[in-house]
Amino acid sequence: MSPIEEFTESEKQKLNWLQKLAANYPDVTATRLLARGYAKPEIRSVRNIKPSIFRRSMYFLLSLTLVTWLSLLITLGDQRTPLAVYLVFVPFFAFGSVSCMLVVFGKKLNYTIRIDASGLMVQGIFTAWGEIVETAIMRQIRSRGQSRYLVIIKRDGSAGKSDLKLFGISDRKLASAIEYYKAKAGK
Secondary structure, eight states: OOHHHHHHHHHHHTOOHHHHHTTOOOEEEEHHHHTTTOOOOOOOSEEEEOOOHHHHHHHHHHHHHHHHHHHHHHHHOOTTSOHHHHHHHHHHHHHHHHHHHHHHHOTTTSOOEEEESSEEEETTEEEEGGGEEEEEEEEEEETTEEEEEEEEEETTSOEEEEEOTTOOSOHHHHHHHHHHHHHHTTO
16 A cells, blocks of 8 residues: 555544545545646745735735724624623624634744755755655545645655645645655655
8 A cells, every 4th residue: 555545544534424424535646646747847946835925814804804893893882782792793703813813823824835955844844855755735625615735754654734725826836846856856
């Protein structure tokens, strides 16, 4: 069994009964298969891939809107406003704005991918090409759309999964950049 098949099986074990019933199994595709037939990336010594500014700004604007509505609700409220309005809307707005701000400023989703001839750095963790057995892109259907992950399978059998939620780069373009630098390293 290949490392990607083993990783896929381990991800299938993590699914709950409803996901198994709906057959929402993860689709894991090796980057070498995704990069086939795609044009070579721009030739640089190092490729830094950053989260999309547009996607980060959408979450920031959403949280700013929620905070604005919350402040308007508090400042425009008078003595005739029922307490139930505050008890319902204030926690909702606070939760919404805090969760959006965590997406914008949190390091779990907001990181840079650095690719060069020596290896791959994801979320501040460097992995040399010699330690990597396989790289893949995993797509999995979630309640609202599709989640994408960069999967790095190492020689020791461990696999790292990094969320690509804020990245605007296509799967094929990311895969071609990874495969270009992997070939440049001689792996």
